[in-house]
Amino acid sequence: MANAKPAPIYLDYQATTPTDPRVVDAMLPWFAQHFGNPHSSEHAHGWTAAEAVDRARAEVAALIGAKAKEIVFTSGATESNNLAIKGAAHHRRQAEGRTRVVTVATEHKCVLESCARLGREGFDVVVLGVDREGRLDLSHLEAAVDGDTALVTVMAANNEIGVLHPLAEIAEIAHRAGAWLHTDAAQAVGKVPVDVAEQDIDLLSISGHKIYGPKGIGALYVRRRPRISLEPQMDGGGQEKGVRSGTLAPALCVGLGKACALAAAEFEAEAERLAVLRDRFLDRVRTAAPDLEVNGPARDRLAGNLSITVPGVDSDELMAALDGVSVSSGSACSSGARDSSHVLRAIGRDPAAREATLRIGFGRFTTEEEVDAAAGVVVAACGRLRGAARRAAV
Amino acid sequence: MSVAYLDYNASAPLRAEAREAMLAALACAGNPSSVHAAGRAIRQRLAEAREAVAELVGARADQVVFTSGATEANNLALRGYRPDGRAPRILASAVEHVSVLAAAEQIELIPVESSGVVDLGALQRMLAERDWRDCIVSVMAVNNETGVVQPVDEIVRIARAAGAVVHCDAVQAAGKHPFDMATGGIDLLTLSGHKIGAPRGVGALLVGEGVELRPENRGGGQERGLRGGAEAVDAIAGLGAVARLSGRMLEDHARASALTARLESEVRRLAAQAQILGSGAERVGTTSCIALPGVRAETQLMALDLQGVCVSAGSACSSGKVSPSHVLRAMGYGEGVADCAIRVSLGWNSTEDDVGRFLDAYGQMVARLGTAA
Numbered sequence: 001m002a003n004a005k006p007a008p009i010y011l012d013y014q015a016t017t018p019t020d021p022r023v024v025d026a027m028l029p030w031f032a033q034h035f036g037n038p039h040s041s042e043h044a045h046g047w048t049a050a051e052a053v054d055r056a057r058a059e060v061a062a063l064i065g066a067k068a069k070e071i072v073f074t075s076g077a078t079e080s081n082n083l084a085i086k087g088a089a090h091h092r093r094q095a096e097g098r099t100r101v102v103t104v105a106t107e108h109k110c111v112l113e114s115c116a117r118l119g120r121e122g123f124d125v126v127v128l129g130v131d132r133e134g135r136l137d138l139s140h141l142e143a144a145v146d147g148d149t150a151l152v153t154v155m156a157a158n159n160e161i162g163v164l165h166p167l168a169e170i171a172e173i174a175h176r177a178g179a180w181l182h183t184d185a186a187q188a189v190g191k192v193p194v195d196v197a198e199q200d201i202d203l204l205s206i207s208g209h210k211i212y213g214p215k216g217i218g219a220l221y222v223r224r225r226p227r228i229s230l231e232p233q234m235d236g237g238g239q240e241k242g243v244r245s246g247t248l249a250p251a252l253c254v255g256l257g258k259a260c261a262l263a264a265a266e267f268e269a270e271a272e273r274l275a276v277l278r279d280r281f282l283d284r285v286r287t288a289a290p291d292l293e294v295n296g297p298a299r300d301r302l303a304g305n306l307s308i309t310v311p312g313v314d315s316d317e318l319m320a321a322l323d324g325v326s327v328s329s330g331s332a333c334s335s336g337a338r339d340s341s342h343v344l345r346a347i348g349r350d351p352a353a354r355e356a357t358l359r360i361g362f363g364r365f366t367t368e369e370e371v372d373a374a375a376g377v378v379v380a381a382c383g384r385l386r387g388a389a390r391r392a393a394v
Numbered sequence: 395m396s397v398a399y400l401d402y403n404a405s406a407p408l409r410a411e412a413r414e415a416m417l418a419a420l421a422c423a424g425n426p427s428s429v430h431a432a433g434r435a436i437r438q439r440l441a442e443a444r445e446a447v448a449e450l451v452g453a454r455a456d457q458v459v460f461t462s463g464a465t466e467a468n469n470l471a472l473r474g475y476r477p478d479g480r481a482p483r484i485l486a487s488a489v490e491h492v493s494v495l496a497a498a499e500q501i502e503l504i505p506v507e508s509s510g511v512v513d514l515g516a517l518q519r520m521l522a523e524r525d526w527r528d529c530i531v532s533v534m535a536v537n538n539e540t541g542v543v544q545p546v547d548e549i550v551r552i553a554r555a556a557g558a559v560v561h562c563d564a565v566q567a568a569g570k571h572p573f574d575m576a577t578g579g580i581d582l583l584t585l586s587g588h589k590i591g592a593p594r595g596v597g598a599l600l601v602g603e604g605v606e607l608r609p610e611n612r613g614g615g616q617e618r619g620l621r622g623g624a625e626a627v628d629a630i631a632g633l634g635a636v637a638r639l640s641g642r643m644l645e646d647h648a649r650a651s652a653l654t655a656r657l658e659s660e661v662r663r664l665a666a667q668a669q670i671l672g673s674g675a676e677r678v679g680t681t682s683c684i685a686l687p688g689v690r691a692e693t694q695l696m697a698l699d700l701q702g703v704c705v706s707a708g709s710a711c712s713s714g715k716v717s718p719s720h721v722l723r724a725m726g727y728g729e730g731v732a733d734c735a736i737r738v739s740l741g742w743n744s745t746e747d748d749v750g751r752f753l754d755a756y757g758q759m760v761a762r763l764g765t766a767a
Contacts, residue, residue, distance in 0.1 A: 008430075008431050008432060010423045010424075010432055012423075012424075012425070012428055012430065012432065012433075015424075015425040015427075015428045015433070016423065016424060016425035016428075016624060017423070018422075018423035019420045019421075019628075024417070024420050024421075027420075031408050031413045031416065031417075031593070074462075075461075075462030075463075075466065075595065075611075075623065075626065076462075076623045076624060076626070077623070078611055078612075078613035078614070078622045078623030078624070079462065079611050079623060081613075082610070082611050082612060082613070082622075108613075108614075109613055109614045109615070109622070110611075110612055110613030110614060110622050110623070113612035113613060113622065114612050116612075117612055209425075209624060214420070214626070214628055214629075215624055215625065215626045215627050215628055215629070216462065216595045216596065216625075216626020216627075216628065216629045216630075217595065217626070233469075233610065234465060234466055234469045234493075234497075234610070235465075235469060235493060235496030235497045236465040236468070236469070236491075236492055236493030236496055236497070237465065237492050237493060238492075245465050245469075245493060245496070246462060246463045246464075246465035246466055246493070247405065247463055247465070247588065247594055248594070248595075249463075249588070249593060249594030249595030249596075249629070250594065251593065251594065251595070252593075252594070252595045252626075252629070319429060319430065322430075324431075325430075326423075326424070326428070326430035326431055326432040326433070327430065328428055328429065328430065329429070
């Protein structure tokens with residue numbers, strides 16, 4: 001008889017994070033006795049839901065140095081990004097005739113898709129390239145941003161290769177030309193310091209399920225001073241000060257608030273721990289495959305992210321061989337369909353290298369034992385796939 | 395103070411089955427788009443929920459697009475359908491939910507009769523006036539403020555004959571009426587989670603055969619490319635669990651309808667001047683729109699709220715403003731009635747005690763305020 005399978009080791013924290021049990025606990029009361037519609041403010045049930053939502057709003061704001069009233073709840077980072085990009089561009093074209101939008105080739109699909117839609121609507125969309133480590137050349141940015149530019153949108157941290165972009169410097173360049181800065185901070189918030197005041201950010205997207213909160217909730221920070229105005233993308237009951245209609249889900253808002261509060265208290269220690277785990281994993285795998293290459297920079301990157309290219313190995317075969325270890329070959333999108341990564345392409349990886357790349361994400365619940373076990377599985381699988389086992393047997 | 399909750403049309407309490415399904419999903423890691431085992435496991439839950447929701451309304455699983463709620467579903471239906479690349483003209487009833495009325499770029503309103511039922515003659519005349527091919531006729535199945543049931547089958551027949559696509563906001567009908575999207579001929583159908591005892595933060599748009607939509611939320615290609623963004627699997631699992639209870643939902647609805655009938659007859663006894671608006675039409679049994687002429691709705695709500703009784707004035711939207719109901723205005727009610735109506739709505743967990751507490755509070759209120767009129 002085969003032994004019972006051990007629990008799978010989850011190392012895909014950039015795709016999604018498990019919901020922290022403390023977040024689930026905070027949500028539980030809202031699954032049970034509280035059931036007011038947060039907008040039915042005339043009666044007692046409604047008020048308590050509204051209060052909980054406001055508390056959550058303050059917790060989200062505190063994590064990024066914003067004010068509670070600058071936070072708009074959405075259904076997730078995709079909606080936040082769509083609302084920020086299309087909402088800002090449409091507003092500024094209407095109000096000021098600004099028609100340019102500047103972005104970067106390594107942005108998340110939903111940012112690139114939102115920009116592409118603007119392009120079809122007649123906006124002048126500039127997509128900047130990056131260097132081999134995924135960094136943006138700020139002189140290129142400076143050249144691209146002009147007096148017609150409505151918006152610059154650059155992510156805070158890349159979801160595949162972990163590179164961090166210098167938002168304060170990008171904000172300065174954008175603002176010199178009167179452009180607004182939006183940043184997709186889904187991977188950065190709660191992982192690295194983010195402060196909208198200090199970094200002078202106008203619009204910032206947050207995801208719940210990337211920071212140990214629930215799926216189906218996100219937020220958009222919309223600066224009040226100076227005031228940033230958006231054209232709403234969803235019409236209805238005028239909730240969220242008219243910016244985002246639809247009934248709020250108090251349980252999800254409370255869960256996101258709790259996740260932000262936990263992140264604020266814990267992210268620094270967590271990042272240190274994850275960097276150690278990541279390096280430990282990398283050292284072990286590198287011993288067995290000295291020719292492996294790390295994608296993204298060595299410094300200025302997310303502590304919990306690792307992207308490695310193992311020459312001569314196909315990542316699909318490798319993933320299939322990684323029994324019991326959940327990692328990915330790129331970003332998790334479009335219903336499991338595999339698309340050669342646009343991020344790896346942008347940093348100059350050729351097709352063979354792109355197919356030989358794994359993304360490993362470490363997070364709050366990752367243990368040293370899991371890292372060692374997973375490294376062992378990866379090493380063994382790489383060895384098998386590269387024919388090392390056969391050579392050793394000769 | 396414990397409260398008596400009679401505001402199910404605003405939001406229904408979560409059913410235990412939904413809560414359990416959500417907790418089970420919350421305990422799993424994994425993004426449903428990931429290739430690995432964790433991703434597959436959560437994708438399986440998503441697929442099961444999709445089957446259940448499709449079955450609830452007689453559709454196919456691949457016709458379900460999960461959204462963050464009905465507002466998003468209505469927006470996707472009305473803004474996403476662009477047969478020739480442009481926003482289509484939309485013919486919507488004057489009593490639609492505000493998310494339908496606001497989402498449409500070019501809208502014409504179909505009047506309703508004083509009973510609240512769509513004026514079918516007017517619809518036919520409007521359709522005959524010009525070419526409505528590739529346009530949308532949008533009519534809700536059940537009105538959220540009055541509970542009036544619209545003759546959807548008849549509307550579908552008339553609209554289709556004119557070549558229009560039919561969108562039906564079925565948010566207030568699901569679980570109260572058996573539904574069959576396939577035989578009913580509806581092209582686009584909106585559902586909400588939190589109106590049927592599933593969680594808030596989830597809804598669905600059902601997209602019929604041959605209807606092509608442009609996504610509003612663009613992203614990773616989820617939901618067959620129609621709605622980007624990682625699916626809210628936990629909330630969706632909760633919606634799936636409730637959708638599986640279709641038989642029980644109908645039983646609960648029948649029980650709550652009996653309670654509502656008692657409530658209405660007692661209200662008539664307590665206040666002879668009270669009017670049940672929409673009572674001239676077929677209504678779902680669990681919604682009562684009760685006007686107490688001369689006593690403003692806000693005043694009534696506060697008086698009832700002080701007794702721990704939760705009802706609402708018209709529909710609950712936008713940060714608690716009580717604004718005059720466009721639904722009652724469309725039915726021809728002026729100030730003095732439209733501004734003096736409360737909505738009482740019951741549902742799956744309503745009790746005799748809820749009704750008793752409402753009637754006690756209502757009786758006291760009428761004794762104190764109602765005679766002024």
